[in-house]
Structures are given as C-alpha cells and as structure tokens.
Amino acid sequence: MPGESDYERADIGGYSGRGQALCFFRDEFEDNDLFDIVIVEGDCPGSSYFAAELRMNIEQANALAAECAVPIRFAVQG
Numbered sequence: 001m002p003g004e005s006d007y008e009r010a011d012i013g014g015y016s017g018r019g020q021a022l023c024f025f026r027d028e029f030e031d032n033d034l035f036d037i038v039i040v041e042g043d044c045p046g047s048s049y050f051a052a053e054l055r056m057n058i059e060q061a062n063a064l065a066a067e068c069a070v071p072i073r074f075a076v077q078g
Helices: 004-013 017-028 058-067
Strands: 037-041 050-054
Touching: 004 017, 004 050, 017 037, 017 050
Parallel strands: none
Antiparallel strands: 037 050
16 A cells, blocks of 8 residues: 555656646746746645645636637646
C-alpha cells in the first residue's frame, strides 16, 4: 500500500493527475504571470502541499484565454 511520501513523490514527479498539472504549469506553460498562476512547493516548512494555483476568477481566466488566443480553459474540479 502506498505511503504518504509515495503520494508526495508522485505529485512532484508528475506521476499523478495533480503532479501532471503541477509539472505542466511549472515547467511548460509560459503564461503563468498572465493568468496569475502561482506554483506552490510547500505552503510552509515541512509541508507536502504542491500545486499550481489559479489566483483569478475562472470565468475571467477563460475570457482572457479566449481574448489572447491561449489554447487553455479552466474548470472547477469535482
């Protein structure tokens, strides 16, 4: 059975769904500043929280993407 550190490694390495999104926005996407996307690698010392966080409204981000012809759209998960 996978342990907590296994999940963390999967996220950091891009082997999970969350990890793939993190790696894409951290390593490949060139418009993080335009969309106010912040890469979080541990929200406090010792934290295992890693994410690419969209810090603007999803509707605004999608309108901006369409306006700037950036081939990406954002959606609420769940």
